Amino acid sequence: MKHVQLSLPKALTRFTQRGIVVVLAIATTLALAAGCKSKPSTPAKFVFANTSNYDTMDPHQAFDVGRVAVRLNLYDGLYRWHDNPPKIEPWLAESYTVSPDGLTWTFKLKQGSKFHDGSEVTADDVVYSTERIFGVGKGAASLFTRMLSPGSTKAVDKYTVQFTLSKPSAIFLSIVPEVHVVNSKLVKEHVKDGDWGAAWLSENDAGSGSYMLTKYDPAVGWTATRFADHFYGWGDKFIPEIEFRTVSEINTRVLGMINGDYHGTDGYLPQDQVKRLKETETVKVLEQESMRIFMFQLHNQRAPTSDVHVRRAISYAFDYDGFIKNILGGSAERNPVPIPNNMWGVPKDVTGYTYDLEKAKAELAMAKSKPKRSLTIGVLTGYAQTEQAATLLQNGLRQIGVESKIESFPWPVIVGNMSKPETSPDISIYWISTYYADPNNWIGEMFHSGGWGTFKSSSFYKNPKVDDLLDKALKTTNQEERAAAYADAARIVYNDAGGVWVYNTKWFGPFAKNVEGMRFSPVGEAQEIRWMYFQ
Secondary structure (H helix, E strand, O other): OHHHHHHHHHHHHHHHHHHHHHHHHHHHHHHHHHHHHHOOOOOOEEEEEEOOOOOOOOOOOOOOHHHHHHHHHHOOOOEEEEOOOOEEEEOOEEEEEEOOOOOEEEEEEOOOOEOOOOOEOOHHHHHHHHHHHHHHOOOOHHHHOOOOOOOOEEEEEOOEEEEEOOOOOOOHHHHHHHOOOOOHHHHHOOOOOOOOOHHHHOOOOOOOOOEEEEEEEOOOEEEEEEOOOOOOOOOOOOOOEEEEEEOOOHHHHHHHHHHOOOOEEOOOOOHHHHHHHHOOOOEEEEEEEEEEEEEEEEOOOOOOOOOHHHHHHHHHOOOHHHHHHHHOOOOOEEOOOOOOOOOOOOOOOOOOOOOOHHHHHHHHHHOOOOOOOOEEEEEEOOOHHHHHHHHHHHHHHHHOOOOEEEEEEOHHHHHHHHOOOOOOOOEEEEEEOOOOOOHHHOHHHHHOHHHOOOHHHOOOOOOHHHHHHHHHHHHOOOHHHHHHHHHHHHHHHHHOOOEEEEEEEEEEEEEEOOEEOOOOOOOOOOOOHHHOEEO
C-alpha cells in the first residue's frame, strides 16, 4: 500500500502531462485547419487553360497568338512589346542605332544575360537565331524575307549585332521582337540531317526567358518553372511555376475558372460565358480595347470565289448587325476594312458592306463563275464565335442559292491548310491579332502577293496596285505618307471584296480573383506571366 501511495501521484502527473500535450496538439491542429479553411494557401502554380494545341515548342515555327505563351515566357528577343497602346521597349538589347540610309541597324546587347543552361547570351546567338528563322522557313520568316537575306546579319563583337537590310523598311524595329534568341551551341548539338535542330526544339527548350520548360506533352500542354537568373531580375512577388494546358471545350474552361482549377483563360469567350464569369466570386474579368480583327478570308485564286462578284455576294450575305448586336451583345465594333479602327492608316470614309440579300443576288447574277458546288467554310475548334459566324453566313448563303458546308479544324491544322492554295478552305473564319503595332501587320501581310504561304495571307489575293502601295508604305518613315498609302490600299481591297471584315475585338480576360500583376498588350494578350503573382 505504501508503494501504491507513493507511485500514484507520479503516474497521475505523467498522465496529466501527456493529456495536456495531446489536448494542445489537437487544439493546434484544429486551429490550423480552421485557418486553412478561412484563408486558402497560395497556389505554387499558375494554370492557364488554352484554346490552341501546342504541337510544337519551337519559337521559330509557331507564329500565332494561340501559342504566344511559348515565345513570351521561354524566350527573349532584342526588344519586346508591352502595354496598351502597345509600345516597344529594350529587352535583351539595351540600345540600337540606324544608318542614315536606313539599311544598317546595330544593336548593343545587355551583358550578363544567361540562357537556361547558364551560358551567356551573345551576338553569335542572335545571328544564329536570325539565320535559323530563314533556314526553318516558318513562323516569322515571311516577315523578314522582304527586307533581310540569309547571311546579312553579323556579330560585330561579342555584344554587338548588326542587321544589313536589302532595302529600307519602316517596320523593321517593329518586327525585331520576333527574333526569339535561341542558345546556338545547344541547338547545333541536336541538328539532324540539316533540320536546324527543329525536331529536338519542337519539344525542348533552348531559351533565356523568364521560365524554363520542365514538361511537355503535345496532347496536354507544357509546364515551366521560374528562371531565377533571368536578366531582368525578379521582385519579391512572382509565380514559381506555370502550366499552359490545352482545353478546347468552352464550358470546361469556364467551369475550371469557376472551380479554381484554372487561373486564366481565353479573353475572347462568348458574351454569355463572360457574363457567367463576371457573376462568380472566384473570377475577375479584365476589359481592354484590342486590335484583333475578326474576318472571313475568301480564297481569291480558286473558283467560284476567284470571281469578284461572288465575293461581293458573300459580303452582302452576312448579317453583321445580327452577329455583333445579338450574338455578341454589342461587345465589339464594326470594322469594315483590313486595318483595325483604332490604328492609324484606316480609311474612315469606308462604311463597309451591309446585310442585303437583294444586292447579294444581284452580284451573284453578274458572276461568270457561279457556285456549282458546296463552299467549304473552315472554322476553329474550340472557338464558338467562328462556329456561330459560320452558321449565320451559311444561312445567308442558302437564301441566295449558294450551298456551303462547315468544317472544324484545330488551329495548328487549319494553319497548315491555309498556307497552300490547294488545301485552304474557300472561306476561313478567324482573327488576325497584333503581332506588331503597324498597319502592315494586317493589310500588308494579308494582301501583298509576296506574302503568300502564311495563315495571314490565305486569301491568296493579288493586285499590282495594292502591292505597289504596300511597298511604298514600307519605303518611307513619314507616317502621313504611310497612312495615305495604307488607306488607299484598303479601299482597293475593300472594293475587290478580297475578304469579309466583321469587327474589331474587345478583350475580356478572365483571371482568378487572387491573381495580380497582369499586363495586357494587344501583342501577347496578357500571356507573359513574369509580371503576375498570387495575392
